[in-house]
Amino acid sequence: MGQRPLILVTNDDGITAPGIKHLIRSVKDFGDLLIVAPDKPQSGMGHAITVNIPLYLNTSDYYPGHEAYSCSGTPVDCVKLAMHILKGRKPDLVVSGINHGSNASTNVLYSGTMSAAVEGCLDGIPSIGFSLLDFSHEANFEGAVVAVKTIVKNALEKKIPNDVCLNVNIPKVPAKELMGYRVCRQARAFWADGFEERETPFGRKYYWLTGEFENYDTEEDTDIWALRNNYVSVVPTQFDMTSHQTISEIKNWEI
Amino acid sequence: MGQRPLILVTNDDGITAPGIKHLIRSVKDFGDLLIVAPDKPQSGMGHAITVNIPLYLNTSDYYPGHEAYSCSGTPVDCVKLAMHILKGRKPDLVVSGINHGSNASTNVLYSGTMSAAVEGCLDGIPSIGFSLLDFSHEANFEGAVVAVKTIVKNALEKKIPNDVCLNVNIPKVPAKELMGYRVCRQARAFWADGFEERETPFGRKYYWLTGEFENYDTEEDTDIWALRNNYVSVVPTQFDMTSHQTISEIKNWEI
Numbered sequence: 001m002g003q004r005p006l007i008l009v010t011n012d013d014g015i016t017a018p019g020i021k022h023l024i025r026s027v028k029d030f031g032d033l034l035i036v037a038p039d040k041p042q043s044g045m046g047h048a049i050t051v052n053i054p055l056y057l058n059t060s061d062y063y064p065g066h067e068a069y070s071c072s073g074t075p076v077d078c079v080k081l082a083m084h085i086l087k088g089r090k091p092d093l094v095v096s097g098i099n100h101g102s103n104a105s106t107n108v109l110y111s112g113t114m115s116a117a118v119e120g121c122l123d124g125i126p127s128i129g130f131s132l133l134d135f136s137h138e139a140n141f142e143g144a145v146v147a148v149k150t151i152v153k154n155a156l157e158k159k160i161p162n163d164v165c166l167n168v169n170i171p172k173v174p175a176k177e178l179m180g181y182r183v184c185r186q187a188r189a190f191w192a193d194g195f196e197e198r199e200t201p202f203g204r205k206y207y208w209l210t211g212e213f214e215n216y217d218t219e220e221d222t223d224i225w226a227l228r229n230n231y232v233s234v235v236p237t238q239f240d241m242t243s244h245q246t247i248s249e250i251k252n253w254e255i
Numbered sequence: 256m257g258q259r260p261l262i263l264v265t266n267d268d269g270i271t272a273p274g275i276k277h278l279i280r281s282v283k284d285f286g287d288l289l290i291v292a293p294d295k296p297q298s299g300m301g302h303a304i305t306v307n308i309p310l311y312l313n314t315s316d317y318y319p320g321h322e323a324y325s326c327s328g329t330p331v332d333c334v335k336l337a338m339h340i341l342k343g344r345k346p347d348l349v350v351s352g353i354n355h356g357s358n359a360s361t362n363v364l365y366s367g368t369m370s371a372a373v374e375g376c377l378d379g380i381p382s383i384g385f386s387l388l389d390f391s392h393e394a395n396f397e398g399a400v401v402a403v404k405t406i407v408k409n410a411l412e413k414k415i416p417n418d419v420c421l422n423v424n425i426p427k428v429p430a431k432e433l434m435g436y437r438v439c440r441q442a443r444a445f446w447a448d449g450f451e452e453r454e455t456p457f458g459r460k461y462y463w464l465t466g467e468f469e470n471y472d473t474e475e476d477t478d479i480w481a482l483r484n485n486y487v488s489v490v491p492t493q494f495d496m497t498s499h500q501t502i503s504e505i506k507n508w509e510i
Contacts, residue, residue, distance in 0.1 A: 046302030046331075047364045054453075054461035076301075076365075080464060084450045106377060108496055109302045110331075115364075122361060122445055154508040161501040163443075181510040185497040188418075190377055195339045198309075206309035209335060236505055238498040241363055242440040243491040246416040250491055253409040255436040 005031030005092035005156060008082050008120070012042045012075045012099065012112030015060055015068070019098035022141040023130060024063060026148035027095055030156060034091065035060070035068035036082040038075060038112075043101075045074045045112040047119070057081055075116035083123060093155060094120030094165075097130035098144050100137070104169045104223040104233055105187040105215070114167055118239050121165035126155050128165060133227060134172040143175035147232045150181070160236075167235040171227045182231040187222035189215035260286030260347035260411060263337050263375070267297045267330045267354065267367030270315060270323070274353035277396040278385065279318060281403035282350055285411060289346065290315070290323035291337040293330060293367075298356075300329045300367040302374070312336055330371035338378060348410060349375030349420075352385035353399050355392070359424045359478040359488055360442040360470070369422055373494050376420035381410050383420060388482060389427040398430035402487045405436070415491075422490040426482045437486040442477035444470035 007027055011020040015037035024033065039058070056072040069085070071078045079094065096116040103111040113129045120127030128151060132144045147170045160166060167186075171178070193211040200206060215224050223233035262282055266275040270292035279288065294313070311327040324340070326333045334349065354368040363369045368384045375382030383406060387399045402425050415421060422441075426433070448466040455461060470479050478488035 041307060044304040044306040046300075046304070046370065048301045048303040048329075049299040049365055049464060051299040051464060052296060054455075054463065055450075056459070056461050074303075077464070080448050081450065081462065083448060084462075106494060109370075109373065109377075109494060110304055115301065118364065122364075150510050154510055158508050161498070161504055164498045164501050166505075183502050183505045183508075185499060185502065186495055188495070193335050193338060195310075195336065200309075204311070206311050207336065207339075208309065209304060209306060209332070234505065234510070236498040236501045237496045239361060239364060239496075240441055240443070241492045241494075241496065243416070243419045243493040244440060246419050246491045247438050247440065249416055250421075250438045250489065253413050253438075255405050255409055255489070 007031045007033050008091040008094045009033055009035045010037050010078045010096050010116045014038050014041045015070045019100050023098045026145045027152055030152055033066045035066055036078045039070035039072055042074050042112045044110050046110050047076055047115040048074045050077050075112040076119045079116050079119040091125055094125050094127035099131035101135045102133045103131040105189040108167055117165040126160040130168045132170045143178050144170040146175050164236045164238050167237045169233045171230050173230050179230045182226035183234045184221050184223050184226050186235050187224035188217040262286045262288050263346040263349045264288055264290045265292050265333045265351050265371045269293050269296045270325045274355050278353045281400045282407055285407055288321045290321055291333045294325035294327055297329050297367045299365050301365050302331055302370040303329045305332050330367035331374045334371050334374040346380055349380050349382035354386035356390045357388045358386040360444040363422055372420040381415040385423045387425045398433050399425040401430050419491045419493050422492045424488045426485050428485050434485045437481035438489045439476050439478050439481050441490050442479040443472040
């Protein structure tokens with residue numbers, strides 16, 4: 001009782017990324033921190049876990065005054081190893097990010113940042129992923145810091161519903177231009193993929209995944225709409241992927 | 256018109272795994288096949304994509320009579336590269352598997368097999384992931400082959416609903432003991448993770464993720480119930496992760 005909340009901090013851009021530094025700065029006054037983050041960039045790792053190679057975990061002195069570890073694995077590995085370090089004590093909150101780049105709409109599926117939050121949610125812990133719509137290493141995180149503090153304060157006081165985590169995206173605008181918060185749904189938008197074909201110096205062909213994100217879902221209740229209108233988007237995100245409303249349709253199959 | 260369906264075949268256990276051989280055997284009479292599968296095991300890769308290292312794609316002569324490629328990336332990379340190979344033509348069906356091991360319940364999140372199916376679904380293609388509840392390289396796939404043929408026949412004739420793919424799991428019993436099919440929901444069950452700590456020959460500590468899958472959701476409308484009672488489980492699976500029913504609750508926050 002009276003104990004400060006324990007907050008697990010992770011990300012997918014790696015333990016030294018600017019985004020996680022700003023996340024730590026944003027949440028450190030809310031509780032005691034346990035930082036477990038990848039030792040290298042792990043963008044686009046989705047909900048991957050490491051099963052075929054050993055996992056390494058090293059203490060890190062990168063954040064003096066905080067217990068911190070770097071991990072050779074994925075963001076989801078980081079959450080799982082954090083639980084192992086804690087030997088049964090559960091964090092009061094998992095925060096992941098601040099990601100460099102959008103995790104709105106269907107990007108949630110590819111996002112290591114959000115998969116770490118979903119993993120926290122699977123463990124029954126209130127969990128939030130934060131992403132700023134700016135890929136730059138020199139991005140301005142001031143608006144994001146305001147958003148993190150506001151959302152974390154509410155999450156600790158009001159509680160996130162069970163079996164749900166939050167996907168919070170922050171538009172790339174100065175803090176004073178933020179219009180507020182929109183609790184909304186994941187837009188039905190998709191990547192139109194491309195591949196750039198190149199040749200190694202040794203004549204072997206290889207590919208880089210490229211592409212454009214396309215949105216045909218312009219409804220005002222979507223995260224994409226919110227972000228385009230300078231709102232912070234907050235999407236309650238669940239790990240139940242069942243399409244409950246189509247079960248009865250498929251029951252009509254002759255199987 | 257009159258053209259045979261084009262079926263994209265992939266998996267996460269790698270292009271030479273027994274499971275994909277049995278999948279190819281099961282679906283080859285339904286259409287022309289394009290096989291694009293990982294060049295090595297990619298279990299537990301979830302919806303990971305390769306963004307920081309080059310992707311390689313090689314033609315494979317492992318399946319004579321079929322167009323086949325092995326890919327250095329993840330199952331989702333395989334689906335994306337297949338679309339690149341097809342230059343705009345869309346497959347009529349994506350099938351992924353047959354995975355060696357269960358992808359029922361929340362395993363869907365970690366599963367490369369199912370993520371490939373979800374990726375096909377994001378592309379607007381009817382997509383199905385198949386998994387057999389047997390990790391053994393020598394597993395008996397006869398029941399799984401029956402299930403694949405039945406489900407694929409129905410998927411081609413009856414159509415899978417839009418924005419939905421199927422997560423099909425087959426119990427580890429002889430074909431004649433299969434009780435039939437249950438269209439059901441993803442059980443609310445979780446991994447109780449453990450880590451086995453070891454030391455390298457050089458004295459460095461490393462970890463293997465272990466654990467037990469725990470189910471407290473014993474309802475008869477779940478995939479776990481179906482599988483325990485020797486039914487093939489069929490879970491319609493969506494890429495919308497929004498928790499629509501909690502949006503209004505979070506709108507009450509002071510943000």
